[in-house]
Amino acid sequence: MSSPRQSRPPAGQPPASGPAATHPAGEPTAHPSENSDTTKISATSETSDTANSQLTQTVDPDERPHPEGARPESARPDTTGSSAGNGAPLGVHPVDESRPLGRILLFGIQHVLVMAATPISAIFLMSATLGLSAGLTVDLLSAAFVLSGVGSLIQSLGPWKFGPRLPFVMLPGGAPLILFLAIAEQHGVRIATGAVVLTAVFSFVVLPVFSRLLAYFPALVIGTMIVIVGVNLVKVGAVLVTGQPGSPGFANPTNLGLGMATIGFTVVFYLLFTGILRQLAVMLGLFAGTALAAAVGAIDGAGATGGALVNLPHLMPFGSPEFNLVAALPLMLYSLASMAEATGQTVINAEAVGKKIDKRTDVPKTVRGDALTSLLGGFFGLPLMVTSGENIGIVRVTGVRSRFVTAAAGVVLIIIGFLAPVTRAISVIPTAVVGGTAMVVFAVITVLGIQMLGRSDLDKHTSTFICAVALALGLLPILVPGVYGAFPPNVRILLESGVAVGTFTAAVLNILFHHVRPGVAARLTTARAEGDR
DSSP, rough: OTTTTOOOOTTTSOOOOOOEETTSSSSSEETTOHHHHHHHHHHHHHHHHHHHHHHHSSSSGGGOGGGGGGGOOOGGGOOTTSSSSOOTTTOOOOGGGOOOOOHHHHHHHHHHHTTHHHHHHHHHHHHHHHTTHHHHHHHHHHHHHHHHHHHHHHHHHHTSSSSOOSSEEEEEHHHHHHHHHHHHHHOOOOEEEEHHHHHHHHHHHHHHHHHHHHGGGGGHHHHHHHHHHHHHHHHHHHHHHHHTTTTTTTTHHHEEEEEEEEHHHHHHHHHHHHHHHHTTHHHHHHHHHHHHHHHHHOOGGGGGGGSSBOEEEEEEEESOOOOOHHHHHHHHHHHHHHHHHHHHHHHHHHHHTTTTHHHHHHHHHHHHHHHHHHHHHHHTTTEEEEEHHHHHHHHHOOOOHHHHHHHHHHHHHHHHBBBEEEEEEESSHHHHHHHHHHHHHHHHHHHHHHHHHSSSOTSSHHHHHHHHHHHHHHHHHHHHTTTTTTTHHHHHHHHHHHHHHHHHHHHHHHIIIIIIIHHHHHHHHHHHHHOOO
């Protein structure tokens, strides 16, 4: 279905089909041809108070028509350019609305609970791989929470040219963590922290060049990348439930039961509740799954007791960073793929909240926020910090679009980083429960990518071919782990990033089919026409 919010594609890329009507404040509405029933309801509600009353009585308020398909907060329509009716200032977009403090804090905690397993598992993996002491592990965990909070504040509040002012949460982990550990094992942990600092600086240096290439990342390329990201993240969530294939306890029935039960609880809450309780269905499902785990004896509470009350992260816990450009090269190359992923996340986040953005200005703000947070994190012994996909899924599921919610999550993360007992309490939530929650919110990312592809004119054979080839190559290392195991290490690092391979393939094929080929064909046609004269 064509999106009214889709920006004009670059030269050679066909425009989205169908015009879009626009509110005075710039918020588009669905074209009548997209959904005639929705149009009839909207027209009736605008012209007749009686019909509006009937609509209220017969339509589930959580399912009323709205732009982009994302359910707004408390099922109210987008208030941009109109009186919000709930105390919001005239003309304020929902993403910029400041909600009541208690509600903002509650929704912020929901974001924290869903993403908290990532920094915990990342630091525990670092500790196990590098043989770190218990004290150093706690120190790094504290730093991970604090820097995640700082990054979330930067991305959500957008000071100066840092952060797109969208509901983003930041965290360590994923491919950057694996690269960090590979560098640390081969060259030492001080060179690994130096590589993080160098990569952050490198991101600032190459960003102006990357910004000029954003014209070649239309919805077709970004949608393909988001689908690959979503599938990869669903796999990550599933591994939290099952464990790694071949490891002891893989696919343990108890863990599988907890993961599936958590998903079931979330579905039940979302089905039965309305309003704020429905918006909290993800968190309530997590709580219910944790309670079930406690009932069946699947929680080890020993780690939640004892220890100090306050823990302060230490600057340069491994000593002063050492800088080695050759050692840092794999991480620097990965940062290019990370920029492309940040592009997709910024666009899809804006789609989820229904806000128009300019990729040429807003995407660089996201990248700068990532780079600044990673630069700070490097001096605290952390791997690269990246924007989280979890919170985008939560925004879409709950419909809570205010960026002040993720800013509140950032404050909560910082507090958790300083309060050791809270960190220890969160760490005892079973990974199977967190994985069940993660699978739901990650799958939403995949759906968002599919929706974007649906607006990419896939009825054109060239667009279908581009998407198919990019998905095939991008999903290969995700679906068949170790497929590039016989390649040299530096080459393998890049090829095993399905997101990087898929994005690069889609971008190159889009340039060839939608830019180079039409230009060559036009010149040949002109030459033949002149020759016939």
